[in-house]
Amino acid sequence: MAHSDDIFLLVRERIDTEEVVAQLKAPEDGAVVVFDGFVRNNFKGQRTLYLEYESYETMAYAKIREMGAEIHQKFPIHRVGIVHRLGRLEIGETSVVIVITSAHRAAAFDACRYAIDTLKRVVPIWKKEYFAGGAVWAEGEESWQEAISRPKESIS
Amino acid sequence: MRIRVLFFGQLKEITGLAQEEAELSDGAKVDDLFERYGRRFPKLAEFRGSIATSVNQEYADWRQPLETGDEVAFLPPVSGG
Numbered sequence: 001m002a003h004s005d006d007i008f009l010l011v012r013e014r015i016d017t018e019e020v021v022a023q024l025k026a027p028e029d030g031a032v033v034v035f036d037g038f039v040r041n042n043f044k045g046q047r048t049l050y051l052e053y054e055s056y057e058t059m060a061y062a063k064i065r066e067m068g069a070e071i072h073q074k075f076p077i078h079r080v081g082i083v084h085r086l087g088r089l090e091i092g093e094t095s096v097v098i099v100i101t102s103a104h105r106a107a108a109f110d111a112c113r114y115a116i117d118t119l120k121r122v123v124p125i126w127k128k129e130y131f132a133g134g135a136v137w138a139e140g141e142e143s144w145q146e147a148i149s150r151p152k153e154s155i156s
Numbered sequence: 157m158r159i160r161v162l163f164f165g166q167l168k169e170i171t172g173l174a175q176e177e178a179e180l181s182d183g184a185k186v187d188d189l190f191e192r193y194g195r196r197f198p199k200l201a202e203f204r205g206s207i208a209t210s211v212n213q214e215y216a217d218w219r220q221p222l223e224t225g226d227e228v229a230f231l232p233p234v235s236g237g
Contacts, residue, residue, distance in 0.1 A: 037237050053236065054164065054165065055236070056162065056164055056210075056213075056229055056231065058213050059210055059213035059214075059229065060236075062213050062214075084236060084237075095236075095237065096236065096237050116237060119236060119237055120234070120235075120236060120237040121234070122234070123234060123236050124164065124210075124229075124231055124234055124236075125234060125235070125236025125237075126164060126165035126166075126232060126234060126235050126236070127235040127236065127237075128165075137165050137166045137232065137235070138235035139233065139235065140232070140233030140234055140235040
């Protein structure tokens with residue numbers, strides 16, 4: 001079931017984490033858990049200059065919405081916000097924000113962890129890392145093959 | 157039948173193609189489509205074991221039969237977040 005006050009967005013401009021949180025928080029919540037993923041300055045000791053993210057946007061939106069519906073089924077939470085940035089990102093800039101609001105902390109923590117882990121396995125977004133000596137596509141999660149070879153029902 | 161084919165990430169760089177229309181005979185499966193591109197771009201064929209495929213924005217099996225108008229994408233391991 002989709003919840004009309006959830007937020008699912010792919011954006012090319014800077015993500016304002018506080019604004020996403022403010023849009024999702026409501027008086028009946030008692031907890032909000034925020035995951036803010038941002039660009040690290042190194043990869044395995046090599047200094048990163050910047051990143052570029054690309055996406056299969058129509059499918060990414062479909063998968064993020066499926067994730068949102070699944071999170072509502074699995075956890076007693078109130079609202080979900082998932083915002084991922086695309087294009088070029090500089091060191092320290094936020095690439096993804098996940099916000100979960102709920103009445104109590106445990107469900108919000110669990111749902112937030114589930115959301116970022118699932119996003120990294122399932123949502124078609126790719127990261128290219130630029131270094132002084134060149135660029136490489138990130139290798140992705142090890143569980144990728146497992147995630148995608150499972151039937152649709154178990155990942156959506 | 158006519159299929160729209162999309163490549164992403166490293167696969168887009170290998171083929172030099174973001175998207176293309178392909179003409180396939182009836183009964184063709186996702187794998188048949190990939191084999192065709194693998195012949196055209198031998199480097200692409202090396203990725204067969206590590207990539208995923210989707211049909212109409214849903215993860216699909218390599219044996220899935222295609223229908224005209226389908227949108228097929230070849231997807232390297234995702235690395236968002």
